Amino acid sequence: MGEAQKDNAQPILHWQERRIFRFVQSRSETDYIYFLDNNSGCNSFAGRPSSSQANLSQNGGFGSAVHEIGYAPGLWHEQSRLDRKSHIIVYSTRTTNPGQFTKKSPAEGIDLGPYDFESIMHYGSCYFQNSDLPAMTRNDGAIIDPGRRALTDGDVYSAELPYSNAS
Numbered sequence: 001m002g003e004a005q006k007d008n009a010q011p012i013l014h015w016q017e018r019r020i021f022r023f024v025q026s027r028s029e030t031d032y033i034y035f036l037d038n039n040s041g042c043n044s045f046a047g048r049p050s051s052s053q054a055n056l057s058q059n060g061g062f063g064s065a066v067h068e069i070g071y072a073p074g075l076w077h078e079q080s081r082l083d084r085k086s087h088i089i090v091y092s093t094r095t096t097n098p099g100q101f102t103k104k105s106p107a108e109g110i111d112l113g114p115y116d117f118e119s120i121m122h123y124g125s126c127y128f129q130n131s132d133l134p135a136m137t138r139n140d141g142a143i144i145d146p147g148r149r150a151l152t153d154g155d156v157y158s159a160e161l162p163y164s165n166a167s
Helices: 003-018 061-070 153-161
Strands: 032-036 051-055 088-090 136-138
Touching: 003 061
Parallel strands: 032 051
Antiparallel strands: 088 136
16 A cells, blocks of 8 residues: 555545445546645545546645545535525635635535534635635634534535435
């Protein structure tokens, strides 16, 4: 097992402990996540285009890896939800990367469950900030602490629902 695989073992195990997803080392599967570290930070493709790429920086840590794996089953950033205006304020002029805070359109997806400030997919107030001011706050002005510790029940529900047999 290579270093990149070892680094991803705990985040993968965390996903498996929480529900229906199982990860196996692939040799011939057509539906897979490819992990790499191309020194460009942490980023991934959202959804399952038949394969998904998760770029995980070696210094990203457990929470970042769990976050990046979340894109594979189709999770989006929590702050991209359609109902975000009821929960957060995004200050687009205070960020170095406004695209990270773009609100999704109804054609791109639906909100599942209640808004989740603790979601592994939620950014903190100071992510991508371009000054000492926060790029995003709660509606009351409070700072958002990033939920990068573990999957929440809301994360699991949102990732699992599209693949369940529920009608």
